[in-house]
Amino acid sequence: MNSANPNPLLYLPDMQPEELNYIQSITRDLTPQQLEQFVYLYRTKRKDNQTILIVALAGFAGFAGIHRLILGQIGMGILYFLTLGFCGIGTIVDLLNSRSMTNEYNQRQAFESLRMVQMSFR
Template sequence: MSNRNILMSIHGITPDELMYLQHATASLNEEQLKNFVFLYGGKRKNAQDILLFTLIGFLGFAGIQRFVLGQVAMGVIYFLTLGFCWIGTIVDLINHKSMTDEYNQRMAREAAMMVKGGF
């Protein structure tokens, strides 16, 4: 199975994400790549899920998207301030895809380092 086919087995992968992952995993052998897909697939987030969590912020539970993306301090601030009086929630609504992409790229780097290091 080629590098591209193994990466395409990740549920919900986008074309931009696939290109990033192909570059990030170019130096991995087939066994390492399988381990990478297993690790990364369990850590990555879907932009639609982040959008849904952001929309829930308008019901008074602001900041869930920040908690899900590992930004605990910002999640607490959003929760206590109703998402900066919903302004931060609106900004996150607009930027949900880029926030998810940044998180997924960070998780890809972590997974690649773990696989290369044999952790």
Template sequence: MARAKTETAYMLWTLGFLGICGLHRFYTGQVVLGIVYLCTFGLFGFGQLIDLVLVPGMVKNRNDYLRRQYLTEWGEEGLVMPVPMERNLVAAQGVAQLQTDSMQQLLRVAYANGGKLSKAQVALHTGLSTDRVDALIHEALRCGYADVTNDPDSGAVRYVFDL
């Protein structure tokens, strides 16, 4: 069920002026009291007037109940959704493995070159495309594996790896 709204509950409450009392109670999940209100014209009008103040709390309680109900369907690992058996998930694992292998390759090249590399050196030693080299270096910077410096002689950008 979707979230209960206070405005909708008040609209159902106003139907009490037409003699149809208690619909707001049904809406907020209080079926037994809804039947009592419907049969007694809102507890002879007094209950209907009291509910004018209680409607926001009833809606909040209903939404809390619905939230708890849906959260119990979630396990500790999140919402459990069935995966079709014919689906092949190896491709996603291959991409993650490729990224790990590329990072390992970058770190090995950095270690072999004393921890200082340019983008051109990374592309030359790893054989990766320039776009992939850029992404890999940005990932290394983001993870804290490398820092950006400038070569004191030429001013070229160098990536210093802490190995």
């Protein structure tokens, strides 16, 4: 990554505007080297909205809860699997909320990546 251009959007082209705004706000005080490490870490941890939506759709084919497992919600993922997505109602709700669920997960991962970068440069 070229540290002369510290715009994370160039290295994460599938970011949504609200995710980009959050990333820019938390990385504004990072040095180019720290930003490079942050982008590398975050890129490996973040999830794509479309992927989560497609996996949530698989809930109707008997694979309910996989999207919750991917987002780190192990208990809910198992519960969805055992109840077939709360008889499909929970899966429908999650389809409607998939973008916000993914954004929340990505914000947690961005914050965790930021902390890891800050700790490594102390």
